[in-house]
Amino acid sequence: MVALVASPSRAVTMRSSVVRASGLTKRYGPIQAVDGISFEVRPGECFGFLGPNGAGKTSTMKMIYCVLPPTAGDLQVLGMDVRTRARQIKARLGVVTQDNTLDSALSVRENLVIFARYFDLPWREARRRADDLLEFVALADRADSKVEQLSGGMRRRLMVARALVSQPDLLVLDEPTTGLDPQARQLTWEKLRQLKRTGVTQILTTHYMEEAAALCDRIVIMDQARVVAEGAPADLVRAHVGREVVELRGLQDGEAILKVVGDLADGHEALSDLLLLYTADGEALLHRIREQGLVVEAATLRRATLEDVFLKLTGRTLRD
Amino acid sequence: MMLFSLKGAYRFWQRNAFIFRRIFPESLAVNFLEPVIYLLAMGFGLGAYLSTIGGLPYLVFVATGLVSTAAMFGATFECTYNAYVQMYYEKAYDAVITTPLNVEDVVVGEILWGATRSVLYGTVFLIVVAAFGVVRSPLALLIPALFMVSGLMFSVIAMTFTAVNPSIDYFTFYFALFITPMFMFSGVFFPLDALPAWVSTAAWLTPLSHVVSLARALALGTVEGRHMWDLVWMLVVTAALFPLPVVLMRRRLVK
Numbered sequence: 001m002v003a004l005v006a007s008p009s010r011a012v013t014m015r016s017s018v019v020r021a022s023g024l025t026k027r028y029g030p031i032q033a034v035d036g037i038s039f040e041v042r043p044g045e046c047f048g049f050l051g052p053n054g055a056g057k058t059s060t061m062k063m064i065y066c067v068l069p070p071t072a073g074d075l076q077v078l079g080m081d082v083r084t085r086a087r088q089i090k091a092r093l094g095v096v097t098q099d100n101t102l103d104s105a106l107s108v109r110e111n112l113v114i115f116a117r118y119f120d121l122p123w124r125e126a127r128r129r130a131d132d133l134l135e136f137v138a139l140a141d142r143a144d145s146k147v148e149q150l151s152g153g154m155r156r157r158l159m160v161a162r163a164l165v166s167q168p169d170l171l172v173l174d175e176p177t178t179g180l181d182p183q184a185r186q187l188t189w190e191k192l193r194q195l196k197r198t199g200v201t202q203i204l205t206t207h208y209m210e211e212a213a214a215l216c217d218r219i220v221i222m223d224q225a226r227v228v229a230e231g232a233p234a235d236l237v238r239a240h241v242g243r244e245v246v247e248l249r250g251l252q253d254g255e256a257i258l259k260v261v262g263d264l265a266d267g268h269e270a271l272s273d274l275l276l277l278y279t280a281d282g283e284a285l286l287h288r289i290r291e292q293g294l295v296v297e298a299a300t301l302r303r304a305t306l307e308d309v310f311l312k313l314t315g316r317t318l319r320d
Numbered sequence: 321m322m323l324f325s326l327k328g329a330y331r332f333w334q335r336n337a338f339i340f341r342r343i344f345p346e347s348l349a350v351n352f353l354e355p356v357i358y359l360l361a362m363g364f365g366l367g368a369y370l371s372t373i374g375g376l377p378y379l380v381f382v383a384t385g386l387v388s389t390a391a392m393f394g395a396t397f398e399c400t401y402n403a404y405v406q407m408y409y410e411k412a413y414d415a416v417i418t419t420p421l422n423v424e425d426v427v428v429g430e431i432l433w434g435a436t437r438s439v440l441y442g443t444v445f446l447i448v449v450a451a452f453g454v455v456r457s458p459l460a461l462l463i464p465a466l467f468m469v470s471g472l473m474f475s476v477i478a479m480t481f482t483a484v485n486p487s488i489d490y491f492t493f494y495f496a497l498f499i500t501p502m503f504m505f506s507g508v509f510f511p512l513d514a515l516p517a518w519v520s521t522a523a524w525l526t527p528l529s530h531v532v533s534l535a536r537a538l539a540l541g542t543v544e545g546r547h548m549w550d551l552v553w554m555l556v557v558t559a560a561l562f563p564l565p566v567v568l569m570r571r572r573l574v575k
Contacts, residue, residue, distance in 0.1 A: 028575055065418055067414075067417050067418065067573075067574060068574065068575065069574065086422065087325075087420045087422065088420075090418065090419060090420050091419075091420045093418070095418035097414060097415070097418065099411055099414070101410075101411040101412065101414050101415035102415075103335075103339075103410070103412060103415070104410060105339045106338075106339065110338070114335050114338060115415075115419065117331055117334065117335070118328075118331050118416060118419035118420060118421055119419060119420060120327075120331075120420075166419075
């Protein structure tokens, strides 16, 4: 029962926000990586950062987990200032960095045990947690393997397990599933959802729209160092693209089509040979095109997704 | 310079010790090899043509000098190649600084570990040469403590180079331009006072010469007042350089 009556400081943070950033800025010399962004992460939620490469997601994560000092602005994590209380903050975080940083000289299990020691856990407790966590991420049978013998998905799960040895109040995941195959990704998502049910607040970055939609309660979309949209995934889709998307291929006259559909489309996006029409009523829109006898090679009606929002807001230029 | 925590440094030291435990015999053997080869070649090979140096059989003179170089290599390899691989390729530092440990703790822990390896290598080497009958004084029992000091010194110097080293290939320069000349001109193989005055003055500026001078005096029981200055030299240089690797490594890892 003692565990339920957490320390007073923890009770206070649980009532207020877990992360609060205002005017947060990071510059590397002349390069503006994060340009005065503000956001708030609430207790128990999964909060996502979406954006193309170079949008400033990782810099933001690094400032949250206190290895990168902000250039300007205010950043409070678990009610503490990152500039002055990094050690205390980090003691209550779990971090999955973008690169795997597992110790190749150690076995799978030892990776967790040694990491737990950094958080001052006694050896006995460290070993107990290591075994529990290996069970949790389905790696118990690989406990004595070397890290090199693990697949990419297993390594990522081991990173997640390692981030959990300190029983963190906040889990920060920088691209948790990049490079994983669909099965490995599903398994990782399942574990993250399981964690969320236990009340662990999560912050993650991703450029997979379906990942954000599957895991996040709220997201911000970042582009060129700024936040360009914020909200629940479904709300963002509704607000920025509507309910449905009609994809038209092989058009002879795109202009004519736009004229014909008129106000049935809330917006559109033209690509080389593809026209996307955002609409609340796709059936009606398709019906009108057919009625007018316009030539279209292929027409598809689908639900609007976060990807449409993302492309609409961040454009289609390739980012490197 | 942000402050390091001794507990944090100890945690990183402990990680290194944990990993080392399992490769201990092999790793020790490799680091031994070089001084032992020198001992055989110089002590028995060259020694056969030489009578004595300063009243000592050449084998005794060389062996009591090589003990210090074994200790130097222990710290130097740890804080050059090993540290660089941990930092750059394995990204071990990146992982550790997401925990309550900070960059300063990691650097200090690595330096302490380098000193520990220095003591281990130097002491085991001392035991080996003692079997050849070159240790003549119980003062030799103080040599491991001396190697803790000299180990810290060589670790601090090596870690400073590692913190600014742009690529692993450049360690060749560290060894070719610093470690090897020092190895040859620090009184290990021949007494420095036989050389022109400017050479022995230059040698006095090298860290290793002081370790050799003091370790040999302890092994042979010939400690004099002037040896105090060797110890002072090492302590002053170590203390003066200590903040350098810590500050430079933070600059490298935290942009």
